[in-house]
Amino acid sequence: MPIECKDVSFTYAPATAYEIHALKNINLRIEDHEFIGIIGHTGSGKSTLIQHFNALIQPTSGTILYNGEDIWGQNYNRRTLRSEVGLAFQYPEHQLFENDVLSDVCFGPMNQGLTREEAEPEARKALLQVGFKEKNFLKSPFELSGGQKKRAAIAGVLAMNPKILILDEPTAGLDPRGRDNILDQIAELQSVRGITIILVSHSMEDIAKYTRRLIVMNQGEVVYDDAPHEVFSHYEELEKMGLAAPQVTYLMNGLKKRGLPVDLKADTVAEASKSILKALREVDSPLLKEGGSHV
């Protein structure tokens, strides 16, 4: 079920002193089973864009098609759309409200018309799939740690069985371990459920590790839409937008300039490590000879 944006523009407070052109002529197509990263600094329009995907915001001009249908068409059911295109916002505190986690996660499915009995299995499945421990199911959502709240909030959207799951900064405020856990879980979800994941993040490192397509937003426009390593090769332009490529990209470029034949496509620690080792062997580096016992 692809999403398509055709010439989508959005203006906040049009014709006033506070007018902001948040999106300018966006053209995009999101295919099934993709794992997409969206990056851009605050105010770049990325949050506005994702809220267009599930009809929380109506574009000022242009059309958005879901599965070929205009989602702002006359008889289009936008509530059904919202359960097919799930959006989990950045702050779990903005959605958790029930007495216990399980009931909270049932909220979405029950809004879809399921009874509590029918909703509960969906909720349980979703909670387990995001790595939420069963022993905490009946805890109050307000007693949870930051990471657990985040999981409960994502499960709250996942339980509605969306075909596309949009995650706005799922790792903000989490510590490194919590961050890696949750991203691993999301990556697994993508393959287990076969759904499309759109990950909005500030972290280039996370995007490089998990996604296969990266959309860079700046001043309401899509500036890059390509494989992450291709986007990172424009690291100088990214810096001008207040963004930065992963540290590894800078290192690889620096090494290449100094004559080490490394692969510039490497944008994760694992890839870089492999490529550097290979390059060091090619140039017969003294660094390997002295201590290279188990290579």
Place this chain on the structure above:
Amino acid sequence: MFKDITLGQYYPGDSVLHRLDPRTKLIGTLAFIISVFIFHTFPGYAVATVFLAAVIWLSRIPPRLIFKGLKAIMLLLIITVMFNIFLTPGEIVWSWRFLKVSREGLSLSGRMAIRLTYLVTGSSIMTLTTTPNQLTNAMESLLRPLNRINVPVHEIAMMMSIALRFIPILMEETDKIMKAQTARGADFESGGIIKKVRNMIPLLVPLFISAFRRANDLAMAMEARCYHGGGGRTQMKPLRYAMIDYAAFVILTVYLAIGAVFRIVGI
């Protein structure tokens, strides 16, 4: 984009009225309101109109902004006028079935309409030329004598100014929570009144919890910055009357004196 809503309706500017001490404006508004109740004849209202027009002109605020405040009370105005016209007994000038209009009714409703309109216009000018914070400061300063009878004037003023700071933040948060719940299929629009109220729970619970957390954080941040109530506190922007304030007080006194004279003479 709730943060774009300016609370109150302050219109930035640098007119004489903007530069007046907020206490002067508060007292002035009060004096004007009293005056429209003192005046009760046509020449009296003419004086009040001249005074109001002069103030509007001095404020340099587009008049349409000033009169916008009237729209909100239009319904109230119409109801008041209707009641007064039809329900005041006296010399009947017109009647149709059970509806009777008396001369007294007409004159009373006319006076009510003028008073209500002038009252709202006068206070609008004050809120348009004074920031909410300045108003809070003015109230704190004017009510300070109440401290002696143990009214916590400073604390009340502090609470008001914090509320002014947080209302836009909480409004924006309400918007975000609504979106988060809408994304989970919540429906805030359809259904009858009971269903609507019940549907508000997913919005209100997170909002209240967030407000309490913010209050807690804020109290800690204030304590960390040595806040310990009004005692021993100095002010960065203490209110000081300047020449224009004294001039304003002279004008106000003259204006009120005219009102008193009119009343006594019976014009």
Place this chain on the structure above:
Amino acid sequence: MGIIKALGLVFDYLKYDEEGNVEDTQRAIDDVSLDIEEGDFIAILGHNGSGKSTLAKHMNALLLPTEGTMWVEGIDTSKEEKLWRIRQKAGMVFQNPDNQIIASVVEEDVGFGPENMGIPTEKIWKRVDDSLKAVGMLSYRNHSPNRLSGGQKQRVAIAGVMAMRPKCIVLDEPTAMLDPIGRREVLDAVHELNREAGVTVILITHYMEEAIEADKVFVMDNGKVVMQGSPREVFSQVETLKSYRLDVPQVTELAYELSQAGVKLPQGILTIEELEEALCR
């Protein structure tokens, strides 16, 4: 004795039942001793729930130790009559920028601390000017905080603390809610204050990159200080850090992986330049 010193510090969070009896205690800080030199830039690292924020709140007497002692500039924080002096000496900046800005105009917020301290009006203005200048926010003095970015708000909060002329500022995860640009702004401002004004900085964070330029790093886990030393000393122990649920900067991790694979590299590489240099020798 340094500007901040803790000896055998213990703190228990108490949980009460309905009758008000202590039902449960949870040890948030477990026998922590440390001594911080004046003028240093200190980073305290730890995962969420490691006790680092609880420790920070002791430095400003927002919390008082269950056992042991905390001194700020030689004053025991449990001495109630010195409370305001302690809070003025050790200023505190919190995580959420919105929840610590009190006034609706930037300059009035910065003046809030000095007002509470009873500083005369003219001197408040001087302090507000100086502090806003120090964090590069002078041109925003008449703005509403609601119209600022996260990084700008946090700099206003820092200016608000600086206007109290503290010897030391404690920042409790000041960047956790900011985007990368905001993080950079806040860190630059804090480093500048440390260098130019000689203010002792205690930065509590879980972003490892922010600790690289510190003079000294403490790592907390389970209420205890488990590692301490220069950033290089601490970050060279990649495996140990990982066991405390922490991360190392990407280059440090890469250098570690390479040396595990047999490449001869110096220990504790912290920056891209260092690794580049080491690999192309």
